[in-house]
Structure formats: C-alpha cells, structure tokens
Amino acid sequence: MTEPEGVPILSLTHVSKTFFSGRRSRIDAVRDVTFHLYPHEIVCLVGESGSGKSTTAHLIMAMETSTSGTIRYQGQDVARLRGRSAHRQYRRAVQMIFQDPYASLNPVHTAGYTIGRPMEIHHSIASASQRNKAVLRLLRQVDLTPPAEFYYKLPYQLSGGQRQRVAIARALAVQPALIIADEPVSMLDVSLRAGILQLILQARDEAGVTFLYITHDLASARYIGDRILVMYRGIICEEGMADAVINGPQHPYTKALIEAVPNPEHLEDGGTVDDTVIPSHPSAPASPGCPYYALCPVSVAECQQNLPDWTELSGKHRVRCFHVADARHGVKT
Ligand SMILES: Nc1ncnc2c1ncn2[C@@H]1O[C@H](COP(=O)(O)OP(=O)(O)O)[C@@H](O)[C@H]1O
Numbered sequence: 001m002t003e004p005e006g007v008p009i010l011s012l013t014h015v016s017k018t019f020f021s022g023r024r025s026r027i028d029a030v031r032d033v034t035f036h037l038y039p040h041e042i043v044c045l046v047g048e049s050g051s052g053k054s055t056t057a058h059l060i061m062a063m064e065t066s067t068s069g070t071i072r073y074q075g076q077d078v079a080r081l082r083g084r085s086a087h088r089q090y091r092r093a094v095q096m097i098f099q100d101p102y103a104s105l106n107p108v109h110t111a112g113y114t115i116g117r118p119m120e121i122h123h124s125i126a127s128a129s130q131r132n133k134a135v136l137r138l139l140r141q142v143d144l145t146p147p148a149e150f151y152y153k154l155p156y157q158l159s160g161g162q163r164q165r166v167a168i169a170r171a172l173a174v175q176p177a178l179i180i181a182d183e184p185v186s187m188l189d190v191s192l193r194a195g196i197l198q199l200i201l202q203a204r205d206e207a208g209v210t211f212l213y214i215t216h217d218l219a220s221a222r223y224i225g226d227r228i229l230v231m232y233r234g235i236i237c238e239e240g241m242a243d244a245v246i247n248g249p250q251h252p253y254t255k256a257l258i259e260a261v262p263n264p265e266h267l268e269d270g271g272t273v274d275d276t277v278i279p280s281h282p283s284a285p286a287s288p289g290c291p292y293y294a295l296c297p298v299s300v301a302e303c304q305q306n307l308p309d310w311t312e313l314s315g316k317h318r319v320r321c322f323h324v325a326d327a328r329h330g331v332k333t
C-alpha cells in the first residue's frame with residue numbers, strides 16, 4: 001500500500017504535457033505523472049522552478065489539455081466532462097489559489113464583491129442578504145477584521161498578505177472539495193507566510209478541504225504536508241509521507257535537495273517557514289530516460305534510455321530510480 005486508504009478524490013494517471021514552440025523546440029513539461037489525492041489530506045508538490053508544477057496545476061484545472069494520460073475527479077474523466085452543468089460543477093468543486101496576489105484579484109472589485117461573486121455564479125446562496133452574511137463570515141474566517149471594513153476595500157488598499165487572504169476566502173466561498181494552491185506564499189514577506197499556511201490547515205481541518213500545495217520551499221512542505229511528491233524536470237521521482245521523504249530520501253535528486261538546504265533544522269522542527277528554497281540544478285540535456293541521469297552520482301546505463309518504474313518502499317513511500325530498484329533486488333551497480 002503506497003497511498004492512504006479510501007477512494008481518491010483526484011487521480012492523475014500517466015499524465016504528460018508536451019509544449020512545442022517553433023518546429024524544433026519541444027518541452028516535456030510533465031512526463032508520465034501518476035498520483036492520487038485522498039479526501040482531507042494536504043499533499044505537497046515540491047520542485048525547483050521549471051519542474052512542471054504549474055503545468056500540472058493547469059492540467060488539473062482544465063486550463064490546459066494533457067498530451068496523454070487521464071485526470072479523474074471522483075472517478076470522472078475531466079477531459080470528458082460534457083455540458084455546462086458538468087463543467088460548472090467541476091469549476092465549483094476544484095478551486096485554485098495563484099502565486100501572485102497582485103495579479104489574481106480584479107483591481108476594480110471590492111473584497112466583498114470578489115468573495116460574493118462565486119456564490120452568485122454558482123447559485124450556492126440565492127439571496128443577496130444571505131450572501132453578504134456569508135461574505136462577512138468568510139472575511140472573519142481569513143482574519144480580515146473588522147469584516148465590515150474589509151468588505152469595501154479595493155485590492156490597492158490591501159497588502160500582499162491581505163490580498164492572498166481575499167483569494168483564499170474567494171476559493172472557500174463555494175465550499176470546494178479540493179484547492180490547488182500554486183506557491184501561495186512565495187511572493188509574500190516571510191513574516192506573513194505562517195499565517196497563510198495556518199489558514200490552509202484550518203480549511204482542511206474545519207471545512208474538510210483537500211489541498212494540492214505547490215511549493216519550491218521544502219520547509220513549508222514539511223510544515224504543512226501530510227505527503228510530499230518530489231518533481232524534477234517533468235517527472236515525479238519520489239513520493240511518500242512528509243517525514244519519510246524528508247528524513248529518509250531515496251532518490252539521488254531528493255537526497256541532493258535535502259543536503260543542499262542551508263539549514264536542515266528548519267525542516268526537522270517543522271515550525272519555521274522561511275527561505276529554505278530548493279536550489280536550481282544546472283540543466284542537463286533532455287533524454288528519454290531519467291531527467292537526472294547526467295547529474296546523478298549513481299546513474300547506470302539504463303537511466304539515460306528509459307524512465308524507471310516505481311519501486312515501493314515501506315511507509316507509503318516510493319521512488320522512481322533504477323539504482324534503488326537494483327539495490328533492492330541485490331543487483332550490483
Ligand atoms: N505555455 C507554455 N508554452 C511553452 N512552454 C511552457 C508553457 N508553460 C510552461 N512551459 C515550460 O514548461 C516547463 C515547466 O514549467 P512550469 O510548469 O511553469 O514549471 P514550475 O511551475 O515548476 O516552475 C518550463 O520549461 C516552462 O518553460
């Protein structure tokens with residue numbers, strides 16, 4: 001068993017996305033990605049810049065279409081949603097919080113309008129006065145108090161942290177089952193990050209929301225995540241319970257990442273959320289095999305040719321690496 005038990009809320013199965021720019025340039029932004037999200041968990045997708053995290057988010061949100069593979073939400077193929085009401089239901093159930101709180105809010109809409117509008121669109125609360133009450137409740141929930149004052153604020157009157165709180169309230173307004181949060185704190189001042197992470201934990205605990213939390217920051221992944229998926233140049237190379245991945249990394253890339261973190265105590269105490277940012281690795285030439293093969297200290301010939309299958313370890317932990325697979329089967333490398 002490599003996953004929490006139960007029925008997944010969202011499943012990606014062998015999902016790939018290739019971008020072509022010009023005739024010769026091909027970018028395999030997402031390669032053969034498979035993972036499952038289970039109700040009420042926070043799963044962190046961690047990786048350096050350019051590893052395909054946002055593309056994965058856009059595929060889930062149906063903002064991009066995958067080149068191959070399947071994305072299922074509660075068993076239903078997202079690419080085969082038919083009709084306005086099916087799309088609308090999906091758009092309501094799966095919300096996204098973006099990285100840039102300055103770009104994600106309409107500059108001419110008040111906080112109250114921004115938060116109330118999704119309820120109106122999705123007819124989740126019919127009467128205007130009920131909606132207003134719900135908006136005030138949400139403002140209080142995300143600590144924008146006094147809510148009656150914040151209701152009328154325009155984005156330019158809010159700080160980055162306050163804007164991200166409005167974006168979270170807007171996502172929560174339609175009682176989503178799943179929120180994809182794409183680096184929601186990376187543009188915020190370090191002192192504001194823990195507060196936003198706390199709101200996410202609270203949304204999981206009190207409203208039962210499942211989160212895919214995307215980050216290039218290992219400390220926040222360790223702090224907030226039940227499980228961690230490590231992404232490197234399009235592939236998920238390792239996944240497992242957060243503690244298992246941080247304390248016992250198996251993939252050579254994950255090991256290099258954790259060794260490169262300047263202050264590993266921050267990962268262990270789990271309470272400090274600052275800039276323990278994943279370093280960017282020099283890029284290696286693209287290959288059909290493991291994207292880390294050229295930099296990997298233990299690569300074998302096969303690494304350049306093929307993507308390895310998953311090797312299952314104990315503790316809901318698995319890794320995609322020929323070296324680990326061979327070592328476990330007693331093959332000398
Ligand atoms: N619309 C696009 N067209 C072409 N290339 C893209 C597009 N979106 C992303 N990419 C490329 O895909 C790769 C992964 O990007 P992205 O998913 O944004 O990574 P991350 O969010 O991990 O930083 C990068 O090489 C990026 O340049």
Ligand SMILES: [Mg+2]
Nearest residue numbers: 053054055182
């Ligand atoms: Mg991104």
